[in-house]
Amino acid sequence: MSTREIGKGLTPQHANGCTIDGDLIDISMADLVHSINNIPPRHLKRRWMQTQFVNRIMPVPYTAPTLVQGSLPWLPMKNDSLGIVGGVLPATGIQNEWRNKGTHVADYGTVQLTDRGGYAWTQALYFETPAIITGFSARMWQPSIYAWDNDWSYHVDPPVGKTLGQSMDDFFIEITSDNPFNIENRRLNDIDVHKLRFPVSGNMMATNLAVPTNDLSVASLPMRGLQLWVNLDNLCIPLHENSRIRVSLGIPRYAANGGVDDASGWQGTANIYLPWQSTSFATTLTVLEPTGRV
Amino acid sequence: MTKITRKDLARGTKLTREHVFDPLQAAANELSNVNIGRANLINSWGSFRINIHIPTLDARYFSPVVDDPIRFAIPFTLPPLQEYFSALGARDEFTPELILDEFQMSFDQRAESAGLQSNIKPAGQEGLLNYDALDQLGFSVALLEKEQWIYDKASTNYDPQSEIFSTDLPAELFSGVYSRQNPVIVSPLGKVLTPYRTYMLVLDANSLYDPNTPITLPSLTLSLKIRHPLVPRDTGVANVQNIPTVHGGNQSPDTVTITLPTAGSIISADAAQGIQTNIKTIDQVLQAKLRGGYGKDSNVPVTEHLADDASYEVVMIPVWAGYSNNAVLTAGTAADTPDALVAPYTTVQQDANSVPIAWPMTIHHVLLHVNHQSPSEQGLLPTSPTFQQSVSVGIGTGLQADNHTYQDIANLTWDTATVVGATVDRALNIQGSGANGQPKASSDKYDWETLACPIVTGTQGAGVGYYPQGKPFFVGKASSAMWGRSNVGNGNAGKPWTEGAEQFLQVNWSLQDPVGLSDVAAIPPGGAGTSNEVYVGYQGNWVQIVAKKHIIGLGNEIKI
Numbered sequence: 001m002s003t004r005e006i007g008k009g010l011t012p013q014h015a016n017g018c019t020i021d022g023d024l025i026d027i028s029m030a031d032l033v034h035s036i037n038n039i040p041p042r043h044l045k046r047r048w049m050q051t052q053f054v055n056r057i058m059p060v061p062y063t064a065p066t067l068v069q070g071s072l073p074w075l076p077m078k079n080d081s082l083g084i085v086g087g088v089l090p091a092t093g094i095q096n097e098w099r100n101k102g103t104h105v106a107d108y109g110t111v112q113l114t115d116r117g118g119y120a121w122t123q124a125l126y127f128e129t130p131a132i133i134t135g136f137s138a139r140m141w142q143p144s145i146y147a148w149d150n151d152w153s154y155h156v157d158p159p160v161g162k163t164l165g166q167s168m169d170d171f172f173i174e175i176t177s178d179n180p181f182n183i184e185n186r187r188l189n190d191i192d193v194h195k196l197r198f199p200v201s202g203n204m205m206a207t208n209l210a211v212p213t214n215d216l217s218v219a220s221l222p223m224r225g226l227q228l229w230v231n232l233d234n235l236c237i238p239l240h241e242n243s244r245i246r247v248s249l250g251i252p253r254y255a256a257n258g259g260v261d262d263a264s265g266w267q268g269t270a271n272i273y274l275p276w277q278s279t280s281f282a283t284t285l286t287v288l289e290p291t292g293r294v
Numbered sequence: 295m296t297k298i299t300r301k302d303l304a305r306g307t308k309l310t311r312e313h314v315f316d317p318l319q320a321a322a323n324e325l326s327n328v329n330i331g332r333a334n335l336i337n338s339w340g341s342f343r344i345n346i347h348i349p350t351l352d353a354r355y356f357s358p359v360v361d362d363p364i365r366f367a368i369p370f371t372l373p374p375l376q377e378y379f380s381a382l383g384a385r386d387e388f389t390p391e392l393i394l395d396e397f398q399m400s401f402d403q404r405a406e407s408a409g410l411q412s413n414i415k416p417a418g419q420e421g422l423l424n425y426d427a428l429d430q431l432g433f434s435v436a437l438l439e440k441e442q443w444i445y446d447k448a449s450t451n452y453d454p455q456s457e458i459f460s461t462d463l464p465a466e467l468f469s470g471v472y473s474r475q476n477p478v479i480v481s482p483l484g485k486v487l488t489p490y491r492t493y494m495l496v497l498d499a500n501s502l503y504d505p506n507t508p509i510t511l512p513s514l515t516l517s518l519k520i521r522h523p524l525v526p527r528d529t530g531v532a533n534v535q536n537i538p539t540v541h542g543g544n545q546s547p548d549t550v551t552i553t554l555p556t557a558g559s560i561i562s563a564d565a566a567q568g569i570q571t572n573i574k575t576i577d578q579v580l581q582a583k584l585r586g587g588y589g590k591d592s593n594v595p596v597t598e599h600l601a602d603d604a605s606y607e608v609v610m611i612p613v614w615a616g617y618s619n620n621a622v623l624t625a626g627t628a629a630d631t632p633d634a635l636v637a638p639y640t641t642v643q644q645d646a647n648s649v650p651i652a653w654p655m656t657i658h659h660v661l662l663h664v665n666h667q668s669p670s671e672q673g674l675l676p677t678s679p680t681f682q683q684s685v686s687v688g689i690g691t692g693l694q695a696d697n698h699t700y701q702d703i704a705n706l707t708w709d710t711a712t713v714v715g716a717t718v719d720r721a722l723n724i725q726g727s728g729a730n731g732q733p734k735a736s737s738d739k740y741d742w743e744t745l746a747c748p749i750v751t752g753t754q755g756a757g758v759g760y761y762p763q764g765k766p767f768f769v770g771k772a773s774s775a776m777w778g779r780s781n782v783g784n785g786n787a788g789k790p791w792t793e794g795a796e797q798f799l800q801v802n803w804s805l806q807d808p809v810g811l812s813d814v815a816a817i818p819p820g821g822a823g824t825s826n827e828v829y830v831g832y833q834g835n836w837v838q839i840v841a842k843k844h845i846i847g848l849g850n851e852i853k854i
Contacts, residue, residue, distance in 0.1 A: 045584060048847060214786065
């Protein structure tokens with residue numbers, strides 16, 4: 001059997017009946033010592049280490065008397081003239097009409113915000129060495145019984161195709177890699193993770209466990225309603241070296257339709273609050289990066 | 295953890311058993327005694343990142359008119375792991391090195407070559423594309439270093455003393471139609487960092503503010519990649535809290551046997567004592583790959599080879615981030631707190647964050663970076679003697695689980711009188727005078743505080759840190775075989791409340807003034823002296839977890 005690892009298969013083979021050559025033995029021993037003293041990553045069963053990107057947005061309650069919560073960092077998924085200061089297209093035109101692929105916001109009444117509809121919170125990251133995306137978590141909850149009213153369901157005046165009380169399915173998660181040959185063309189992005197049109201009711205923390213058996217010394221305040229927690233784990237998505245990735249959460253915005261204007265928990269009755277003020281947001285991206293050398 | 299050696303077989307040398315079997319036996323000894331250390335590895339460094347995400351860095355922050363330019367900064371510190379920590383803050387030859395490799399920065403431009411309008415503008419206009427504002431996207435970034443107050447408590451100099459690196463990021467980087475450097479990466483840096491120092495990552499983005507075209511940086515991400523050598527992992531139920539008792543983190547050696555030829559035996563290749571046979575013995579171990587580290591289920595390999603299978607980790611957890619367009623909470627806006635109820639606003643206000651546990655790690659230190667940055671309020675510190683903040687860091691279970699419970703890892707409660715007993719450092723970022731033209735008193739000329747949040751102390755006894763605290767605390771998801779855990783502080787009769795089933799880290803950050811968060815002049819009785827006192831500075835506070843993480847793999851790992 002050849003010694004495939006010591007000397008990378010180049011170490012001399014010794015066999016009964018062959019000459020005892022001092023040079024060959026010396027080479028074998030040198031390769032052996034080198035293999036033990038300079039162990040490459042391929043000889044290790046485990047050679048990755050995790051890193052986590054943790055984010056948080058806690059919006060001010062819509063009932064606050066003074067402070068105002070704008071949409072930032074939530075930005076429209078679509079770029080058009082309505083999204084430009086002065087409404088005038090640049091000479092070169094819009095480069096990327098859609099920032100995210102495969103998005104959808106259900107029609108709502110006769111006045112749909114076709115220029116926007118969906119809003120996305122996008123974080124961009126660069127990995128110089130190969131990496132592996134293993135997990136993404138998006139938690140949304142109302143950390144107070146007095147503020148933030150998202151109940152995660154469609155309301156009395158739902159979008160087309162939805163019914164009162166139905167679990168929302170208009171929230172989306174996307175992770176994409178920029179095309180290395182045409183890095184600013186979002187149409188050419190590779191979609192690594194795309195989770196869309198899923199009922200959020202399947203991603204709730206258990207409803208009958210609202211009160212913990214034991215709490216932290218700084219106890220959690222009572223929360224309002226249910227907690228949504230989408231935890232994507234064991235993704236195992238490889239990223240090539242010099243990857244640029246974009247991690248996006250998408251939420252809908254339904255236009256006023258001249259009626260009751262109570263589409264869902266994202267905006268409440270008469271759009272009393274906007275989606276980015278309906279709940280608080282926390283995300284964690286878990287990535288593996290290789291051990292390195294000097 | 296030593297390299298093996300051999301005797302050279304020069305021409306004319308008599309071939310002896312030692313020439314062949316000494317190195318073979320040395321290799322077998324290394325592999326049989328969990329003795330493959332970082333000295334034996336080509337990739338002998340782990341890496342970690344200081345990851346900072348700011349929901350929006352807006353022109354609003356840079357708009358107040360003061361004599362000195364305004365900068366935005368985030369501090370962090372890199373205390374050694376407990377086994378290397380010196381109470382005197384002194385490095386020695388055993389203190390692991392820290393090397394800054396990479397800096398990167400990104401922000402959302404809506405996938406266009408444009409700036410985005412600030413939230414200073416009327417509601418509904420924020421975030422609009424402004425193709426004429428590209429020249430305002432030039433910035434300067436620096437990493438500054440300062441000595442820590444805990445090692446010189448008489449000092450009132452809170453300014454950073456030295457610069458580790460700095461770079462200009464011209465607007466051209468973010469302006470190309472077909473190629474924009476967003477994210478922009480600066481690498482390799484190769485800068486040595488020092489433990490027992492505070493670092494401030496500083497961003498000068500004054501160009502964002504223009505009275506006619508104020509722009510903003512949504513979803514600003516800053517990341518520093520830092521190298522730390524591989525080190526041994528934490529072991530022993532007497533040394534680590536919450537570690538699975540079935541293995542205690544201890545390592546079991548493999549058995550690698552070399553058959554030595556006896557005196558007078560024929561030199562052979564393929565016999566049991568043959569040269570080729572014994573080389574193959576070593577080779578097979580390498581083919582099967584060397585083992586160490588942890589699985590996702592908090593289990594360890596049956597037998598191991600790697601002595602150094604862990605490294606340094608930092609998890610930066612933001613709280614109170616993005617709270618309104620102002621992103622600052624002051625006594626003047628106490629009515630806008632989440633549970634404001636009625637004046638003078640005496641109820642507890644809280645934010646929280648949760649981080650799913652991916653792979654196991656042992657937490658060695660928890661640091662709190664308390665933010666008072668606020669250009670418009672000149673970063674005035676709270677003065678009310680009854681104003682109190684409390685932080686708990688713990689583990690929890692309850693995500694689609696059978697049980698919902700939490701276990702403390704670290705806790706701290708402080709007020710204006712007791713904060714000095716937890717203070718590691720004070721740092722000044724924004725220069726300039728008081729809000730009403732009055733200079734801040736020298737004793738409070740700082741707008742960041744770094745506090746040590748002590749780890750709970752279990753039956754293992756005292757650990758090591760800036761202030762008294764417990765031993766390192768293991769966290770890791772587990773299959774049922776790993777549910778038995780070692781004792782913990784603040785436990786259920788010594789055992790962790792989470793019973794080995796933790797799924798996430800939980801951070802709760804509360805603030806309260808029983809007299810009232812409002813200022814006494816505006817809304818009496820109110821605890822604050824003026825409405826400008828800053829409870830939470832621009833874009834919130836940070837909890838920094840310093841831990842020891844392990845090498846991990848995919849392959850045949852149990853996926854939980």
